[in-house]
Amino acid sequence: MNKIKAPVRWLLAGLSGALLVLSFPPFALWPLAWVALCPLLLAALDCPNAKSAANLGGVTGLVFYGTSLNWMVKIFGPAAAAFWCIFALWIALHAALLWKIWNSKRTGVNTALKSFLFVAAAGVLWAGIEYFRCEVWWLECAWLAMGYSQTPALPILQTASLVGIYGLSALIISANAALCLLIKExxxxxxxxLVLLLSILGLWGRHRTGTLPIEQIRKLSVALVQDESFNLESLAKFSLRPEAKNADLLIWPEYSFTVQPDQEDKYLALLSKSLKGSRAVKMIGAGVFPEDEKSKTRMRDYAWFISPEGKTLGFYDKLHPIPYVEKRFRSSNKNLIANHSPAYVATPAGNLGPQICYDLDFENGSRKMAEQGAQILVSNSLDPAVWGKWQHLQHSAMSPARAVESGLWLVRAASSGSSQIIDPLGKIRAALPPEGSGLLTGTAYLTAPGTFYSRYGWLFARLCLLAAMAAVLIYWRPFRK
Known part of the structure; x- marks a missing residue:
């Protein structure tokens, strides 16, 4: 392949960013993810040095994240650009590492071996870097991890039951790298x-979606309230509709009901009175908010589980506070304290595995619920309408992955959408459109939890992280030259 001129390399990097944008919601053209990084890789390998390759990766990241995460401006204002730049740095690092591997004497002169190493390294390093970016460091944010682009493709999504969303990311990037070498070399x-492997996984996934028993143990009627009024009367009105009143499980969105500390009995009586006649087990999104930073009251975001008789069945506090929103660098009583011991709640409706909003963006919470014996994942979320449709659709697209990884049904009530009922194959059985209020009712099932991923496959991302760290250590000195 002829050398690529510098202006064309920049255009190829921008093209990769644009293709990544189209791969994710709201466009959700998921097949594009399998080729989206190829233009960047072609341009990066043609660079004179690793720094130039990193610059191209940064351009791809800025186009991708700056466009897809445009809604962050509504939360952080101009500071959103800093988040886009940080996200883009990880793609820059990946491009630089691949340049070093391709041009390193350590890979030897055997062209065939070098090609296989490059393709494998592309996927493994991406998964390791992505896992670190999404779940390990302080600014944890799993948004737009590559594997989430495949949630509409159910046969391929079944791979997440083996190696999780990060394993699926590794496959996508390795496919891009293989296509790059086909064109370049x-x-x-x-x-x-790669085509053979993906064909086998696709056929196996299709077989799994047609044969896996997912309607087991017990049928559960659910009612999910989608409402952002934070008004008890409005929430109760939805909850006492006949189809919700007679449901087995009722869920309100995150932060729906404000509670004063040490006054749970008072608020429990108020809820029982407002929901009189409901036969459902209730998952109430509750919150405690300090008046100011001098107050001894500490912020709390939790799910309150209440029996049909009006008795408290248990509580679940949020596992993953949102960086810069619910946790900040400086100490404050407005910082949420992460729940480091998440556990399912035993109720008459079954063993419920709670996940509050941001928790569902991470693999560890739902996996731990499956390990402990939860029979269904139950989630509530605050996705403000003002954040826009792009945010809502991107967030909703992450939920099917958790169902597939855990092998459990998942029901999710979001304040302004999209509320969902999802089966263990990742198929959305019912949903409400975003940016509106409503009541979603339907059927879910209690199932026996666990997949290969929840038992062993979750280790894949950790191993990829170790490989990425090793690669950075090996090539760090050459980066500086």
């Missing part, structure tokens, strides 16, 4: 092997 074998 005319090396067809890595691409053919």
């Amino acid at each position: 005319r090396r067809a074998v890595p691409a053919l092997l």
